[in-house]
Amino acid sequence: MTETINIAVFPVAGFGTRFLPVTKASPKEMLPVVDKPLIQYAVEEAYAAGIRTMVFVTGRNKWSITEHYDVAYELENELEQRGKDEFLKIVREIKPGDMQVVYIRQELALGLGHAVLCARPIVRDRPFAVLLADDLLYNDGKPVMQQMVEVYNKHQQGVLGVQEVPQEHTKRYGIITEGARINEQVCTVEAIVEKPDPADAPSREAVIGRYILPGQIMGILADTKPGAGGEIQLTDAIEALVKEKTLLAYRYEGTRYDCGDKLGYLQANVEMGLRHPELGEGFAEYLAQR
Template structure:
C-alpha cells in the first residue's frame, strides 16, 4: 500500500532548551534559517508524503501558523518588491500537501502521541518523524525516501538505526537483528551490559496500521509512559520489520550541543553564508590562539 501520511509528534515541552522554549515550541528552533520542523516536513514531502499529521499540545500554535498562509506578510513583501522572500514564504508547503492537527491531552510519551493520530491515520501504513533528529543528506536522498524505497522493496515496516557507542545504549531504543536485518528484538534504553547490540533507533519509522492495536494494549513502560518501543517489541513477534542504516548525518537537536553542531555544520556548507561564516570562525580561532 502506498504511504501518503506522516505523523509528527510535536507535543513535548522542550525543557532542555528553557527559557527559549517557554513561549515557543522547541520544533520552531532554527538551524541556520529554517525551524527544525520544516526540515522534517521537507524530508517527508521528498519521500512522497502529502498528508502531514501534527500531534500537538498547548502553546504549539506557532507550528500551525508557520505552515499556514500569512496574507499580511505576503502582501507586505509583494508591495516592497521582495519577490525572492515572497516566493520562499509561499513555497513552504506545496499546494497538494495538507496539514492536520490533533491534541495530545496528556504527556504520556511517544507511543501515546503516535496513538493520538489513529483517528487520522486509520489502518494504513504511515511514517513517523521526530523533528529533534535532523538528518542531513545534502548530496543524496533524504533518510525517509531511502526508507520508503526499502519499504516497497521489503514489503514491511522499516525503522531507522545507527551505530552508537556501547556506553550510550541507555539513551536509545536498541534493536537486535537477524542476518537479513529483520528485527528480532527491541529494548528501550537498556544498560550497556544488557544491551542486545549497539544499533540504536533514530527518529524515523515506517509502521503498519496494526501498531495502534499494540499501543492501545501495552502497559506504561519506562518513565511511566506509553513507549513506542514496547509496542514495536510486541509487533515484531508477529510481523516482519527491518532495521535500516540510512545514509546521512544525524544531528541530535534535542540536545544543546547537538543543536549547536547542526547550526555550525549546516552554516559552513550554506551556499550563501558558508564562506563568510567560515572566514569569521577562522578569524575567531586565530584570535583565541593569540590571546
Template sequence: MTSGRLRKVVFPVAGLGTRFLPATKVVAKEMLPVLDRPLIQYAVDEAVDAGADTLIFVTNRYKHAIADYFDKAYELESKLAKSGKNDLLALVQGTLPKHVRCVFVTQPEALGLGHAVLCAKPVVGDEPFGVILADDLIWNGNPGSGRPGALRQMSEVAARESAGVLAVEEVPREDTRKYGIVDSEAISERVARIRKMVEKPEPDVAPSNLAIVGRYVLPSDIFSLLEQTSPGAGGEIQLTDAIEALLQKQSVLAYRVEGTRFDCGNKLGLVKATLHMALQDPQIGQETLKLLRSLEQ
C-alpha cells in the same frame, strides 16, 4: 505492508523542550532555527520528499506556533508583494506545497511517544505511515539535490520488503542507555532483520550498539498493539513496546540511513547542525569557515 508511496506522516510535537528553556517557554522546540529554517521545516521537507500529502502534527493545547508557521500569512505576503520582494515572498509561500495538507491533533496528556502516535489513528486510518521526530535532523542534501531523504529511503525498503522499518545508527557503547537498542541479523549493508529490541540498556548488557533514531515506517496494525500496550514508568506508553509485539506478527527491519544525523534535542547538536548548514550555504559558507579557523588559533 502494502506497497506504494507513503501518503501520511506523523510528527509528535507535544513535548515541552525543557533542555532549551527559557527559549521554549514561548517557542516550540521544533521551531528553533537551524540557520534560517526551523527544525520542523526540515522534517516536513523530508516527509514531502517521501511522497506524503497529509502531515499529522500531534501537539498539545498550548503550542500554536507550528500551525501559525504553516498557515497563510496574508499581511506579510501582501507587504512583500507590494515591495517587489519576490524572492522573500517565494520563501514564505514555499513552506508547504499546495497539494499537502496539515492536520493538527491534540495529545491531552504527555503519556509517551506511543500514546502520541496512537492519537493520530483517526487520521492515518488503515494504511502504512511514517513517523518523524523533528529534533533528529537527518540531512542528505536539499530535496532538489536528487539524493533521497531518510524517510524516502525507508519507505522504499518498507514497500519492497513488505515490512516495518526503523532508522538506526551506531552509537558509542557508553551511550546505549540513551536509546532503544536492536538485536538484529544483517540482510545487506544497510538492512537488518530485527530479532528483539531493548529500551535504554546499560552498556554491559546491550545486545549491540545499533540505536533506533527518530524515523519509523509502520503498518496501521501498530495502533491495535499500542491500545493493548501497558503503560510503563511515569505512565507512558512506549512505541518500542508495541513494535516488540509487532515483531511477533511480521518482519520489522533496521535500516542505516544515508545522511548525517544531528541530535537537535540538545544544545550541542543544534549548534553542530547550524554550523553544518552554514558551511554549505553559498552566501556565508566561506566566511563561516574563516570564522571557525580563527577560533582555532
C-alpha cells in the same frame, strides 16, 4: 496489495525542558537551525519522500507551528506589493499546494507511543511514517526518509532507521537485536529493548527518530501499558509488533544531529551554516579566524 506511504506523523507536543528558558513560550520544534525551524527540516524530508499528508500531534503553546504552516495573507501581500519576490517565494514554499496538514491535540503528555496513537483517526489501518524533529538528518543526495520509503516499497515491511552508537550510549535509545541480514544496510528486527544498560544491550544498533510502521501498530499501542518513566513507549509497541510481523532495520546514509541536546543543536547550526549557499563561505572564513 502494494501500499504506499502517504502519511507522516510528527509528535510535537513535548515541553522541550532541556532547552529552557527559550522553550517556556516557544516550541522546541520551532528553534531555528540557521534560517529554518527544526520542524521544517523534518517536513521537507517527508515531502521529498513523496509524502503529502502531514499530521502534527500538538499540545499547549504550540500555536506557532500552526501559524508557520498557515497562509500569511498580510505578509504575502506586503512582500508582493514591495516587489520582494525572492522572500515571497520562500514563504509560499513552506507549505506546497499539494501538501495537506492535519493537527491533532495530545491533551496529556503520556509518551511518544501515546502521541503516535493520537494520530489513529487519520492513519486508521494504513502504513505511515513517524519523524521526530529533534533528529535533524542531513544527506546531500537522497533524504533519509526517501531512502526508507524505497526500502519499504521494495520489501513491503515496516522500517526502522538505525545507526551504530557507542556502547556507553545504549541507555539513551531503543536498541535492536538483529535478525536475518538482507544486505549491508538492511536486516530483520528480532527484538527491541528501550534504553538498556550498556552491559545488557543486545547490540549497538540504535533506533533514531525515523520510522515506517504498519497501521496494525495502532491497535497494539491502544493496549500498551505504561512502561519506562510511566509513559506509553513506542518501543514497547514495536517489541510486541515484531512478534507478529516482520520489521526491518535500515542503517541510513547521512549525518544525524541530535537537536534535542544543546551541544547537538549547536553542531547542527555550525554544519548547516557552513553548507548554506549564501552564508557558508563567509561563515567558514569567520570560523577560521577564531
